[in-house]
Amino acid sequence: MLASDNISYIVYDGECPFCSRYVRMLRLRDTIGSVELVNARSAHPVVEFLRARQVDLDNGMAFVYNGAVAVGDECIHKIALLSTASDRFNRLNRWIFRSETRSRLVYPVLRCGRNTTLRLLGRRKIGSVVT
Numbered sequence: 001m002l003a004s005d006n007i008s009y010i011v012y013d014g015e016c017p018f019c020s021r022y023v024r025m026l027r028l029r030d031t032i033g034s035v036e037l038v039n040a041r042s043a044h045p046v047v048e049f050l051r052a053r054q055v056d057l058d059n060g061m062a063f064v065y066n067g068a069v070a071v072g073d074e075c076i077h078k079i080a081l082l083s084t085a086s087d088r089f090n091r092l093n094r095w096i097f098r099s100e101t102r103s104r105l106v107y108p109v110l111r112c113g114r115n116t117t118l119r120l121l122g123r124r125k126i127g128s129v130v131t
Contacts, residue, residue, distance in 0.1 A: 008063070009037075028084075065078065077103040080094045
């Protein structure tokens, strides 16, 4: 897959202030070890890996963990199950998204908020960006 399979990756939209803040507030390193945060707009090998598998990063962030890929609501659900409850944000995140049903219901709202924010900020979606 990638040069280092023992690293997990969270691929998010670096142009979205909400996405950027969310991934920086997560406390995954305490539970699963090395996690690399990757801007989906970059030419990083994991972005190319996901594109080769036709993962649409405009439809959701991605989590690559132990060679498996989770996107969108499945991504935040898996992250919630693996993150710590070390602070209020992570406890709330874990409570909301540990449920597959809540993740499926809430994630489209979050994606809509991201898309609206990108439009208001005059930023293009990932798919329209040439890297």
